Amino acid sequence: MSAQAAVFHSGSLDESKPGDPLAYISASRLKSFLTCRLRFFYEKVLGLKAPASPALQIGKAVHAGLxxxxxxxxxxxxxxxxxTLQAYDKAYGELEVQGPVDYEGKDRTECIDTGQRxxxxxxxxxxxxxxxxxxxVEAYLRREEGLPLPLVGVLDLVLEGNVPVDFKTVASTPVLEDEAWQNELQLTAYHLLxxxxxxxxxxxxxxxYLTKTKAPKIVKQVLPPVTQVQIDRLKALIDVYADGVSREDYHPSPGMSCRWCSYRTQCAAWAGSKVRKAVGMAA
Amino acid sequence: MSVNLEMSYAKKVGLPEYSSHNFSVSLKTEVARLEDVSGEVERVYRLLQTAVDEQIVNPGFVPGHEQSAPAPKNGVDDSKPWKCSDKQKALILKVVAENKLDRVEVEQLAVTRFGHGVALLNKLEASGLIDELLGKTGRSSAKKAGAFRPFEQRRAA
Structure with a gap:
């Protein structure tokens, strides 16, 4: 099976299953690895399933509608x-079948309505x-050369002028400067692709941005041109990824992101190089 | 005050073996008033379209129809350079062969969607074609979007 047929599934990179982390790099893999290597290990390498949050569930279904x-x-x-709403509803139902959603006390019908709005x-x-x-649309791209690992990405939309467009469902009106910073790696990767x-x-x-406020807003942000510094920075971080993954250096990074991490039980059992044993115990 | 108009009409048509041919006709004309532009454009469009259509039905040399050269295996010239990656080329050929898709129809799809034939698709365009082919053959999410007519399977020889 080809790379495209193998990893392109349901409009996104199918990274939900365990996979060789050195087979390719994506913005999602890189960001996950840089946020917390141990979480990356559980999620992307071992493919441990965690219940989806309502935000993720709505975001994926809205994405399917778009x-x-x-x-x-x-x-x-x-x-x-x-x-379009029919496609959204269908995707919402299919996602629930694929994996559980932790509604965290929120009303399921309200979540569905939010996405529709x-x-x-x-x-x-x-x-x-x-x-x-x-x-x-949902353009699967793969770059083989010039990087330590093949770079892979699925672009939501590409418009005339080779403009990559990415849709983001967000809880509140975005602070554009922060968003540009948060999404720099992804957009630089798309630039290279x-x-x-x-x-x-x-x-x-x-x-x-599609805001999930009571009266949803649609906000478009045109990012500045990608600079050589950003490209060099991305390449350097891919080097860090390739090096860390090659050495199986997966350690936790305690911080703010632990608050919404689904792998805290497994993480609590981590003790240095005994990571695999700890996972086995937790499972 | 006269208004100069320059108009051209082009058409590209897919041919077997992922080839295509195109033809365009250009014309310069002049109208006396701005109000005449719309009518003149309509007239010239009809004229140019008819002229192109009358000629483009003659494809001349068609790859794969040569009498002297032996036909390549499966009728596809794999040695021809493609703009997309080797993997994409292999996947397109595989999907076409496995699903017995009509190659002329695939070529026509590429021309309709991207403005040129399969061999000239860049990686981005080839990715779009692959996704659509997979969708039409029931192997990807594109089918979920519905409304897209699946290819008729090519008859077995």
Whole structure:
């Protein structure tokens, strides 16, 4: 099976199953590794399942709705709100079958309604009728050269001018400066992928935020052009990843992110190099 | 005041073996008033389209139809350079072969979606084509989006 057929599944990189962490690098893998190596080990290397949060559940289902809408625009399918919401509902149900959702006391119906409101807001916005030609939807790209590991990414949307667009569902109105910082690695990775895939200089990346507020807002952010420093920085961090993974250096990074980490039970059993034994005990 | 108009009409048509041919006709004309532009454009469009259509039905040399050269295995010339990666090329050929897809239809799809034939698709475009082919053959999420007519399977020889 080819790389694309193997890792491209349901509109995203299928990183839910255990996999060789040196087979390729993605922005998701890199960010997970840099946030906490032990969490990365549990989640991406061992593929330990953790219940999805409501935010993740809604985000993935909204993503599926957007995928349907943009594919339909591109390929001449049904772009109606009804068809888009149907795709959303279907994805929501399928995701629940694939893995449990920890609703944390939140009402499931309210969560479903939130996603629907967000999609409705997008479909009613100017961005839904962006006049730029669509060049790709859920575009799987893989760059083999110039990096210690193949770089892989699935771009939500690519518009005329080789502009990569990524959709983000967020809880509140985004602080754009913070978001640009948070998403720098991802957009720099997309820049490298687009450069390789088209042989041309990519356009400036765009982030589209869909806020899950009571009256959802759609905010577009055009990021500054990717700089050589950002590219060098990404490459250096990929080096750190390749080196750390090669040495199986997976240690915890206690900090703020522990508050919403699903692997605290396993993490508590970690004791230096006995990581694998600890996982076995926890399981 | 006269208004100069420059118009061209181009059409690209897919041919067997992932090839294609295209033809365009350009024309310069002049109208006296701005109000005449719309009508003149409509007239010239019809004229150019007819001219192109009358000629493009003659494809001339068609790869795979040569009498002297032996036909490559499976009718696909794998030695022809493609712009996408080798892996993408292999996957496209595999999906086409395994699902007995009509190669002319696949070529036409590439031209419709990306403006050029399969061999000229860059990696981004090839990725889009692969996803659509996988969707049409029931192997990816694209099928979930519905509304897309699956390819008819090519008849077995």
């Amino acid at each position: 995928q349907h809408f943009n594919l339909a625009r591109w390929r001449g399918g049904d772009t109606s709100p009804a068809a 967000v999609l409705d807001a997008y479909l009613g916005s100017d961005l839904a009728s962006d006049p730029r030609r669509i060049l790709g 687009m450069q390789d895939a088209t042989g041309e200089e990519p356009g400036q990346g765009e982030l589209v």
